[in-house]
Amino acid sequence: MNIKNTVKENIAYSKELLEAGIEGANTARREVLTAEDTADLVTAAAQESWQPATIGLFAGAICGVLADDRRPVRGAVAGGIFGALIGFASGFVWKTRPLTSAMARKAGRRINEVRDGHWLSKHPINYG
Numbered sequence: 001m002n003i004k005n006t007v008k009e010n011i012a013y014s015k016e017l018l019e020a021g022i023e024g025a026n027t028a029r030r031e032v033l034t035a036e037d038t039a040d041l042v043t044a045a046a047q048e049s050w051q052p053a054t055i056g057l058f059a060g061a062i063c064g065v066l067a068d069d070r071r072p073v074r075g076a077v078a079g080g081i082f083g084a085l086i087g088f089a090s091g092f093v094w095k096t097r098p099l100t101s102a103m104a105r106k107a108g109r110r111i112n113e114v115r116d117g118h119w120l121s122k123h124p125i126n127y128g
Contacts, residue, residue, distance in 0.1 A: 013118060017111055024110030025103040032102045041099055049091030058086020 032038050060083020061076040068075025093100070 005075055016118075020110040020114040021107040024107035027110075028102040028106035029099065032099050038098060041096060044094030045092050049088050052094075053084045053088035053089030056083035056090075057081075059083050061087070073102055074099070096103075 012109045033041065056101070061080035064075035064077070064079020065072045066075075067079070
């Protein structure tokens with residue numbers, strides 16, 4: 001077997017793994033978001049993430065003022081924006097962890113199924 005065929009096989013296998021992971025994550029996303037108790041999970045997470053964003057805004061503004069000696073207003077604005085973004089993102093990620101964990105679990109299962117199938121095609125089991 002030459003290098004060209006090996007590279008082609010590896011690219012095809014990688015593509016198959018990637019597609020399996022995406023398919024698993026999408027399946028889990030649909031399942032979680034259509035479940036009755038988690039249907040408004042993303043909306044609620046976005047609405048509840050403003051408190052961490054506000055804390056991040058104030059913390060970032062304070063750090064920006066302390067870090068920029070020449071122009072404290074510029075530091076406060078930049079630090080506040082950065083802190084608010086970090087605070088909102090962390091709050092949103094924390095609130096949507098049931099969704100992301102389900103997506104990761106399902107993607108991992110699908111990838112393992114593809115890996116097992118690939119291994120069995122390379123190493124057939126003879127029972128006779």
